[in-house]
Amino acid sequence: MTVQPLPTDARPGLLSRLRRFDEVLGMNGRNDRIARDNPFRSVQLVNDKHATKTALLAVGAPTAPTLALVRSRRDLLALDWAGLGSSWALKPNQGLGGGGILLATEADTDAEPGGAWRTGSGRRITRADVVDHARFVLDGEYSGRPRDAALFEPLIRTHPDLERLSYQGLPDVRVLCLDDRPVLAMMRLPTAGSGGRANLHQGAVGAAVDLASGEVTGAWSGRRPMTHHPDTGVELIGARVPDWAGVLDAASRCGPATGLRYVGADVVVDRAAGPLVLEVNARPGLQIQNVTGNGLRGLIEPAA
Amino acid sequence: MSRTTAQSTDAGGELPDRASPRRLSAAGRVVVAVAAFALLLAAFVFSPRTDVSRDPDAVIGTQELVRISGPDGSVEVMARIDTGASSSSIDDDIAEDLGFDLDDAETVTVASSLGREERPVVRGGLQLAGGTDPARFTVTDRSERSTEALIGRADLRGVQVVVGQRMLTTPGAETAPSAVRTLLSEGPALGPQSLLAVLPLAALVMVLLRVVVGVSTLGTFSPVLLAFGYTQAGLTLGLVLTLAMLALGLAAQPLLRRFRLPRVARLSVLIGLVTLLLLIAQHATGLSGAADSWGAALPVVVTAVIIERLWEVWDLDGPRSAVTDAAVTLAVAVLVTLLVLAPATRLLAETAPLPFTLACVLAAGWAGTYRGLRLVELVRFSSFSRTEAFR
Structure with missing residues (x-):
């Protein structure tokens, strides 16, 4: 499954271009599919990161362990700060769109253990800063609801093969699965423009990944095809996702674990732990069609 | 937690008819749908104006623009439509501008909300919505009032007044104003x-x-x-x-x-x-x-x-x-x-x-x-349409 931007003199005619839209699954079709195939309980489940991780672990899907789950201010007072270690990620348990995540990449050596850390950009954060942030998380600031919990996880360190392809941030592999069958895959590579975020509409590069081999076959930034990373100049075409079989296996367990039949699995590859499911999406986006050059309509509703 | 049955029903439900090559493409369908929608909108927005000439069905609001004519010409003023008043009245400045002779005019005693008052009476023309009719106005100082003219029952024969609304009729015009004008x-x-x-x-x-x-x-x-x-x-x-x-x-x-x-x-x-x-x-x-x-x-x-x-x-x-x-x-x-x-x-x-x-x-x-494509998705997937997939 590869995609090739055609040379200008061989562009398909208008009629065949129009016909090509028949393969595209639009927002309306997707929403219909989700309403039919993704039960309400499952959608609720994947909105809760901690509950999702429990469900994933139950079917043997790899995911980051939980360092601490802070459900209340009382929990926050009783938190074992030294037990967090030198690097961690603090996430709103029911966060929306990746907002409100605080990352500590190393311990501040001048402070006692569990007293202060540094973020990826080198900014110093003290325990008081973290408490402050956690209070906001508990108040549902990033979750669109009145209350939430704060989740501490060990910091994921990207596999060097993937780190090489990205500009800062955490690149991941989005695998779209129907039931437990992976149908399309792409890598999402943060750029300077995306501010380290792996969201395509914020400027991250989308790289089509061949399902059979785990090899990058094409890359897009928005509507612009490219072969090299726009910030680092590293060639993307031909790059391979490390432990591809492990990534596909992790992704294909997300449906059975959560009860979702149309599911987007975000898998990261940690340099020590290997593939880990970062997030399970009950409403995965449609941009993967542009990136991979494959329409979802044909995959979902095979021609009779 | 494991998934329940229903594994083989993947291709169930209503499949679109893919066999017929004459079927309108997805792109064509959304364009037709949007065109129909736009046509419907235009039909409403540019709909033929309703007739508001002074037939018995004419409907006006409680505040409308009217044209008052006198010996020296005519003037358009905003008037309050007041079915609680028996006769119409205009401001004395307007009456003088229009050339009415106030000094020799007959007078009537009017009981208004400001008390009893002796007012000159003049005869002129009143144009409200449709055609012009002769009208009788009492003249008083209305500079402190919200409108320079007040139209009473005597000059409102045959029209319906909708309270709390402005129909925005224009004197002399046979039709209500268009949506754009109202806006x-x-x-x-x-x-x-x-x-x-x-x-x-x-x-x-x-x-x-x-x-x-x-x-x-x-x-x-x-x-x-x-x-x-x-x-x-x-x-x-x-x-x-x-x-x-x-x-x-x-x-x-x-x-x-x-x-x-x-x-x-x-x-x-x-x-x-x-x-x-x-x-x-x-x-x-x-x-x-x-x-x-x-x-x-x-x-x-x-x-x-x-x-x-x-x-x-x-x-x-x-x-x-x-x-x-x-x-x-x-x-x-x-x-x-x-x-x-x-x-x-x-x-x-x-x-x-x-x-x-x-x-x-x-x-x-x-x-x-x-369930088809949205119009903006033709743009969103335009690069997709330019590529060919090899599977």
């Missing part, structure tokens, strides 16, 4: 009853814009509420005020961020700021004439929520997306305003509110079953 005028153009009646249509338009065109606005129905505000405040004033409120909200953002207020407090402060701006604007423009209700008409809470959304988009997707979303929201609001003010819409909504509402509800439900 650009000041003052409430729709009464509460009519607003209620056109609400389902506005909601239907939002469904079509979302599902068929793919327009996304800051808040699903916020354009409708803005539009209803514009029907009360007039478009120019409404738009200017909305833009000012959005700008103020954006300017206040850094300050509110610094205090790290929770959402409910942030929204409260924004509501307060928006209200403050409206109050100041209302004060500055002077509470004159028909404009006395527009401050309350603009949706304050919705505007505050729009501002909050605007911040979120600004943060997540950058200023360009934020500005685009705000512009789209305002454009949709203007479109909805045009639609609900269109003579055809008002006629339908006011004469047959029940069938009209039912039709809108059914149409909204039917539009919701559209």
